[in-house]
Amino acid sequence: MLDYAALAALAEIIRRGSFEAAAAALGVTPSAISQRIKGLEERMGEVLIHRGPPARGTAMGLRLMQHLDQVRVLEQALGTDPGAAPATLRLAVNADSLATWFPRVMTALDVIYDLVVDDQDHARDWLRKGEVSAAISSDPEPVPGCDAYALGHMRYHALATPAFIARHFPDGVTEAALRRAPSVIFNMKDAAQSRWAESLTGTKLHLSGHQVPASEAFARVVELGLGWGMIPDSMAAPALAANRLAHLAPDLPLDIALYWHVQRAIRPALASLTGAIRKRAAEDLRP
Amino acid sequence: MLDYAALAALAEIIRRGSFEAAAAALGVTPSAISQRIKGLEERMGEVLIHRGPPARGTAMGLRLMQHLDQVRVLEQALGTDPGAAPATLRLAVNADSLATWFPRVMTALDVIYDLVVDDQDHARDWLRKGEVSAAISSDPEPVPGCDAYALGHMRYHALATPAFIARHFPDGVTEAALRRAPSVIFNMKDAAQSRWAESLTGTKLHLSGHQVPASEAFARVVELGLGWGMIPDSMAAPALAANRLAHLAPDLPLDIALYWHVQRAIRPALASLTGAIRKRAAEDLRP
Numbered sequence: 001m002l003d004y005a006a007l008a009a010l011a012e013i014i015r016r017g018s019f020e021a022a023a024a025a026l027g028v029t030p031s032a033i034s035q036r037i038k039g040l041e042e043r044m045g046e047v048l049i050h051r052g053p054p055a056r057g058t059a060m061g062l063r064l065m066q067h068l069d070q071v072r073v074l075e076q077a078l079g080t081d082p083g084a085a086p087a088t089l090r091l092a093v094n095a096d097s098l099a100t101w102f103p104r105v106m107t108a109l110d111v112i113y114d115l116v117v118d119d120q121d122h123a124r125d126w127l128r129k130g131e132v133s134a135a136i137s138s139d140p141e142p143v144p145g146c147d148a149y150a151l152g153h154m155r156y157h158a159l160a161t162p163a164f165i166a167r168h169f170p171d172g173v174t175e176a177a178l179r180r181a182p183s184v185i186f187n188m189k190d191a192a193q194s195r196w197a198e199s200l201t202g203t204k205l206h207l208s209g210h211q212v213p214a215s216e217a218f219a220r221v222v223e224l225g226l227g228w229g230m231i232p233d234s235m236a237a238p239a240l241a242a243n244r245l246a247h248l249a250p251d252l253p254l255d256i257a258l259y260w261h262v263q264r265a266i267r268p269a270l271a272s273l274t275g276a277i278r279k280r281a282a283e284d285l286r287p
Numbered sequence: 288m289l290d291y292a293a294l295a296a297l298a299e300i301i302r303r304g305s306f307e308a309a310a311a312a313l314g315v316t317p318s319a320i321s322q323r324i325k326g327l328e329e330r331m332g333e334v335l336i337h338r339g340p341p342a343r344g345t346a347m348g349l350r351l352m353q354h355l356d357q358v359r360v361l362e363q364a365l366g367t368d369p370g371a372a373p374a375t376l377r378l379a380v381n382a383d384s385l386a387t388w389f390p391r392v393m394t395a396l397d398v399i400y401d402l403v404v405d406d407q408d409h410a411r412d413w414l415r416k417g418e419v420s421a422a423i424s425s426d427p428e429p430v431p432g433c434d435a436y437a438l439g440h441m442r443y444h445a446l447a448t449p450a451f452i453a454r455h456f457p458d459g460v461t462e463a464a465l466r467r468a469p470s471v472i473f474n475m476k477d478a479a480q481s482r483w484a485e486s487l488t489g490t491k492l493h494l495s496g497h498q499v500p501a502s503e504a505f506a507r508v509v510e511l512g513l514g515w516g517m518i519p520d521s522m523a524a525p526a527l528a529a530n531r532l533a534h535l536a537p538d539l540p541l542d543i544a545l546y547w548h549v550q551r552a553i554r555p556a557l558a559s560l561t562g563a564i565r566k567r568a569a570e571d572l573r574p
Contacts, residue, residue, distance in 0.1 A: 016493075017475055025493035085495070086469070095501065103507040112469060113497040113513070115504075182373070182399060188304055206303075206312035208372070210400045214382065216503045217402075220390040226400070 003043070006036040007068040010048060010057070011088075013037070014065050015114075017054035040064075063130040066090060070133055070266045073111065077269035089270075090114040092126040092135035095186060096154060096232050097258065099215035101284040102136070108276035122189055127261050134262040134270065136277075146261050149278060152285030153255040158196050158248040159236055160228035165246055168228075173248045175201045183209035184221050184229035192230040196254045230254055234284065255286060290330070293323040294355040297335060297344075298375075300324070301352050302401075304341035327351075350417045353377060357420055357553045360398065364556035376557075377401040379413035379422035382473060383441060383519050384545065386502035388571040389423070395563035409476055414548050421549040421557060423564075433548050436565060439572030440542040445483050445535040446523055447515035452533055455515075460535050462488045470496035471508050471516035479517040483541045517541055521571065542573065 012022035013033065023030040041048050048061035057065060072087035089111040093102055098117060106113055116126055124137035127146060142148040160168075168181035178201065183193045188211070197205045210227050212218045219236070222229045223244055231245075233253070239245040260277050262270055299309035300320070310317040328335050335348035344352060359374035376398040380389055385404060393400055403413055411424035414433060429435040447455075455468035465488065470480045475498070484492045497514050499505045506523070509516045510531055518532075520540070526532040547564050549557055 015475055021493070024491075025495075098499075098501050098504045103504055103511055106508060106513055107511055112495060113499070113508075115497070115499050117500050188302055204311070206308065208312075208399060210402070212385075212400070212402050213404050214385050214501060217385045217390055221393060221400075224390055224394055226393055 002064075002067075003036070003040060004068065004071070006040040007064055009033045009036040010040060010061060011065040011068050013049055013055050014057040014061060017052070017056075019055060059129070066131055066133065069114075070263065073133070073266055073269045076111070086110055086112050088112045088114050089134075089273075090116065090132045092116045092118055092123040092132045092137070094118065094123050094136050094138070094258070095213075095215045096235075097136050100154075100232055100234050101280050105273065105276040105280050109270065109273040118189075124261060127263070133266050134260065134273075137259055137261055138256050140257065140259055143261060145265070146263050147267060149260040149262075149274065151258045151260055151278065151281035152287055153257050155233045155286055156192060156196070156230040156254040156256065157233060157236055157240075157250075158193075158200075158228060158252070158254070159222060159231050159240070159245045160248060161223065161225040161244065162246045164225045164228060165248065169248065173200060175203055175205065178205055178207065182227040183207045184212055184218055184227040185209045186215075186218060187211055187213045192254060192256070193228075196230055196252070199254070200249060200252055258285065289351075289354075290323070290327060291355065291358070293327040294351055296320045296323040297327060297348060298352040298355050300336055300342050301344040301348060304339070304343075306342060346416070353418055353420065356401075357550065360420070360553055360556045363398070373398050375399045375401050376421075376560075377403065377419045379403045379405055379410040379419045379424070381405065381410050381423055381425070381545070382500075382502045383522075384423050387441075387519055387521050388567050392560065392563040392567050396557065396560040405476075411548060414550070420553050421547065421560075424546055424548055425543050427544065427546055430548060432552070433550050434554060436547040436549075436561065438545045438547055438565065438568035439574055440544050442520045442573055443479060443483070443517040443541040443543065444520060444523055444527075444537075445480075445487075445515060445539070445541070446509060446518050446527070446532045447535060448510065448512040448531065449533045451512045451515060452535065456535065460487060462490055462492065465492055465494065469514040470494045471499055471505055471514040472496045473502075473505060474498055474500045479541060479543070480515075483517055483539070486541070487536060487539055545572065 009022060012025050013019055016022050019030050019033050023033045037049060046060055047058055050056045069088045069090055073089055076087040093115055095117050116132060123135040124139045126132045127135045128143045169177050178197050185193055194207055197207060210221060212221050219231050223239055228248055236245060296309060299312050300306055303309050306317050306320050310320045324336060333347055334345055337343045356375045356377055360376055363374045380402055382404050403419060410422040411426045413419045414422045415430045456464050465484050472480055481494055484494060497508060499508050505516060506518050510526055515535055523532060
C-alpha cells in the first residue's frame, strides 16, 4: 500500500503552494511534512514536487494527488465515517458549461469541488493525464479506463451588434469581410469561430480576434461592438430579444456535442452527480 | 534593428500554436517561416519557440512578441498608415474587474485585445516578466519601466445563502465554524476569503473550499448554497436585495485597491484607454 499520510501531505502542498501552509493546515511541523515527501519520492523513485516557490506538483505528483482524492471519494461513498471532512473532487469543465447549466448540478454530491476550466475541445486532456476524476468535453472518444456519456448539444450562434454588422458586413457575411472583421475568441485553443466561418464559406479562414478568456466577458465584449463571436443560445437570448445583438447568419447555428467522461473506478461513487448531469443536460441542451 | 518580418512570424506562431497556421495566416510558405525563426534564434543566441505541438513561446520568445505588439501600437498611434490592421494589445486583467467594470473601457482604443486573466494579486507578475503591456493589479508598487495609477477600491462582502448561514453558523461566525464551513475560492492563489476570515477572527485560518475559477460561476455556486465566499458588491446587489444571499458580517467588507500599471514606453499610445479606465474607476469603484 501507498503511504496515505504522505499522500495527504503531498496533496496539501500542491493545493496550498507551500510546505509551510500544508504543515499548518495539517497541524504538523514543516519538517514532518518534508520527511513524508522525501520518503514518498524515494519510494516512487522520482521528484513529486517542484519546490518553487510556489511549490507545484510534477506530473507524477499530480497523479498521486488525484489518486488520493479518488480514494477519499470512494471512502466517503462507503459512509462508514460520517465525521470525516468531505472528499475533494477534481473536475475539468468547459467554460461555457460552467457559465450556463453546470453549477446547478453541483449540489447533487456533497464533496468539495476543485474545478479546472478549459475549452471543451481540451477538457478531456486533463482526464487523459490522470489529473481529474471526470470531465465535460466535446470529444466522444472515451479515455482508457473511463466511460463517456453523451449529453446532447450546446447550440452557438454567430452574433454581433447591429451596428457592427452594418459596418463590417455591408455586403453580407462574405469571405473577404470575415477576413477583415475582428472576431472575439475565448483563447487560442477556441476553434468555434473558425469552424463556423469555414462552414459558411467552405474555406479555411485565418481569423484575427480579441482574446477574452471568460464566458460572460466574452459575450459583453461582443455586445459592446468590439467583434463578432459564437455565443451559446441560452446566454444570448436576452440580448437578441432586445436587439442588442443580431445574427450574422440566422440559419447557421453551430452545435457542439458534449460528453461526460468519468473514471470507471470512481463511477459508482459519482452516480448521483452523473444522474444530475444527465437530467440537466436533457433539459438544457439540444438532443 | 531587429528583423521585424521575423518577429511577425514569431508572434503568429505563438498566437496560433503552429508554424503551418502562422504561414497560412501570413500567406507565406512554412519553410519561409522556419527560416525566419531560425535566423532570429541564431541572432538572439537562444531558442524562442518550443516546437510542440502546440508550438509555444519561450520566455524570450514571449518578450519579443510583446515588443512587436508594442511597436505596432506605437506605429498605430503615429497614424501614418490608416490601412494597417489594428495593433494587438496584451493586457493582464483580474477576473473580477473583467466580470464587472472593465469591458466597457475596451471601446476607448481601436486595437485587438489579447486579455490574460489572473488573480488581482498576480496580474502584475505578467508585466514584470515583460509579457503584457499593461495590467490591472492590486499591487501599488510600479514594476521597473512602468507607471502605476491608483484606481480606487473594489468592495467585497462575505456572503452565503440564508440557509447556509443557519446551518453552518448557528452560533455566529466563529473561528471554529469558519474552519469547518466550506468556502468558495477562485483558485489557490485567491487569498480574499482567508484575509477576510483573519480580519474577523484575528487568527490565520486554513480554510478549505471549492475552487471555481470563473467570476460569475463563483457567485452562482455561493447562491446555490455550496459555500460562502467574497463577492464584489456590484455583482452581489441583486441577490442580496432578493434575499438569496445574506452577509456573514455586514459591517466587515473587504476593500481591495486596484492599480493600472502601464509600460512607460507605450504609455502615450494608450492615453485614451488610460483615460477611460480612470474615468470608469472613478464611477464604479470606491475611493
